[in-house]
Amino acid sequence: MASPSIVWFRDDLRLTDNPALRAALDREEPIVALYVLDEESDGVRRIGGAARWWLHGSLASLGERLEERGGQLVLRRGRAAEVVPAVVDEVGAGAVFWNRRYGGVEREIDAGLKEKLRDDGVTVASFAANLLYEPWTVRTQADKPYGVYSPFARAVQKLPAPRPPMPEARKVPGFDGHVDGDELGAWDLLPTKPDWAGGLRETWEPGEPAAKTRLREFLDDDLGDYSTYRDEFAGGATSNLSPRLRWGEVSPYQVWHDTIEHRGSGEHARSASGFLSELVWREFAWHVTYHSPDIATVNWRRNFDAFPWPRLNRAHLETWQQGRTGVAVVDAGMRQLWKTGVMHNRVRMVTASFLIKNLLIDWRHGEQWFWDCLVDADAASNPFNWQWVAGSGADAAPYFRVFNPDTQRKKFDPHDEYVREWAPEFLDENPPEPMVDLSETRRRALDAYAHVRHGG
Structure with a gap:
């Protein structure tokens, strides 16, 4: 009797160059393609709103492509450590394959599952793919x-x-038995009240x-x-x-x-x-x-724990989030982020520098906002790059580097094309005034950074 293989999809929503899927195909048994939305396991970081929108589209695309090839995508919600073994039991799976993840919590979940399933006599293998x-x-x-x-x-x-990439899976032998799964729409990954994703739909096609x-x-x-x-x-x-x-x-x-x-x-x-x-x-x-799996919350350079952050000015944070700082490149970037779910990489550095060094707001507040607004919010790159700008991270920018938004605008948007698209009021005869003085706040930031450099 056939013992199906389970391919547990995670951050690998593709049929081309997918080693876990290839291993299941090589086993020549029916395949159960599984995706688990795990927002319940201890320590798992809930993905942000823009990323949830993308995930919905990418899963819909993957499901359609699997069906075209004879397979089916099974959606389950819950703790992965409980859901995966439950599906194994339901279908009588003889093997489970997945591509490796590298976050601390995710590695613990995967290691525990691998041990449990192997103890139950199930073949388990993981692969380098991402x-x-x-x-x-x-x-x-x-x-x-x-x-x-x-x-x-x-x-x-x-x-x-x-290694060279693996070929696309042209056929995926489906499982004949019944497997309960959730409807994608029931996960409420798409915003509805209000529906703020119009700009994302105009900009992107996931899949x-x-x-x-x-x-x-x-x-x-x-x-x-x-x-x-x-x-x-x-x-x-x-x-x-x-x-x-x-x-x-x-x-x-x-x-x-x-x-x-x-x-x-x-x-x-x-x-x-x-x-x-x-x-x-x-x-x-x-x-x-x-x-350093706690990079989203803990300074990589621990001496930065002594940085003298002032009490959070929530009005300043919200002004930055809404792109109303009175600084052209910063406001243009924050508005591009809100509408499209991305921001030009150099503008990300400028907007981050402004929040951290001109407003003296802890980098963690900015990282969390980007996490919620970016369609490409990545558990490594997002906090890693925020710490790089802050000066608290690995290979960090020198503490004295404060990006001057006006200088960056003149150098990298000399014809104001970017500002014209996202913040056209700055081309008016009377453009907005900056919410803070750039020179004065730069000096204040350098004084604060010197406090850390000299040991407090």
């Missing part, structure tokens, strides 16, 4: 994790090249097919200009692949090898190298997070 270099494989000569990007990047260059299309478009049309225009706020040279990678609609192996195939020579090759370095930066963020 990082090119798993965090424990990159070590210093002293056998320690890296805390600085440049030596980390040099170290990965010495490792074997990333693996759209991810593949965007990767091809970027490599064919934009890669050659990447190094030249990547920092321009209104430029079209950015890849817009971050939410695709975050949800695993495309794998880093696909992106890496397709980019290598398109790199060409001269300026094109330089752009390709610059783009691939961004993938390595993503790897570094996960490397640091793996070894």
Whole structure:
């Protein structure tokens, strides 16, 4: 009698280059494709509103693609440590496969499940699918994790090249028996009262097919200009692949090898190298997070625990969140974030710097807002990059670096294209006044940072 395989989908919502799915196909038994919405396990961070919107669309797309190939996506809600064994029992599964996760809580859940299922006689295997270099494989000569990007990047260059991506699953043998599952709509991942997702719908189409299309478009049309225009706020040279990678609609192996195939020579090759370095930066963020799983709440540099944050000014925080600071680039960026669920990477640094250093608001408040508003909110990159700007993180910007929004505007939006699109009132004869004096608050921030530097 056939003993089905369960493929537990997580942050890998794709049929191409999915090692867990490939292992199940190789077993040549019926497959139960399972997704568990776990917001109940202790320590699991609930995903933000924009990410929930994306997840709904990506799951809908995955479900349709599985059905086209003979399979079915089963949706369950609850504690993964309870749901997965329950489904194993219901279908009489002989094997469970998944692709590895690297957050601390998630690793504990997976390790416990692996032990329990194996004790019950179930074959269990996990695979590397969502990082090119798993965090424990990159070590210093002293056998320690890296805390600085440049030596980390040099170290990965010495490792074997990333494996080639696996082919797309064209057929997925479905399970003939009945498996109870939730209706996707019953999860209420989409906003309704109010429906604030109109801008997301205008901007994005979640799902693996759209991810593949965007990767091809970027490599064919934009890669050659990447190094030249990547920092321009209104430029079209950015890849817009971050939410695709975050949800695993495309794998880093696909992106890496397709980019290598398109790199060409001269300026094109330089752009390709610059783009691939961004993938390595993503790897570094996960490397640091793996070894410091509390990075979203705890300063990576513990001396920053002594930073003299003033009492939270909630009015200032809300003004920043709403894009009403009176600083053109900051307001444009915050409005782009609210409408589209993303923000140009350099603008993210400018808006973060303004909150932390000009308003002296703890980076954790900004990180939480981005977590709720970004469709690409990533458990590693989001807190890692906020700590980088704050100066409390790994390979952090020097404490004295305070991004000047006006200087950044002149350099990277010289024709005010970005500001015109998102904050056009700053092009009026009488533009808004900044909520704080940039020079004065910069000096105040440097005084506060000196307090930490000199030990309080």
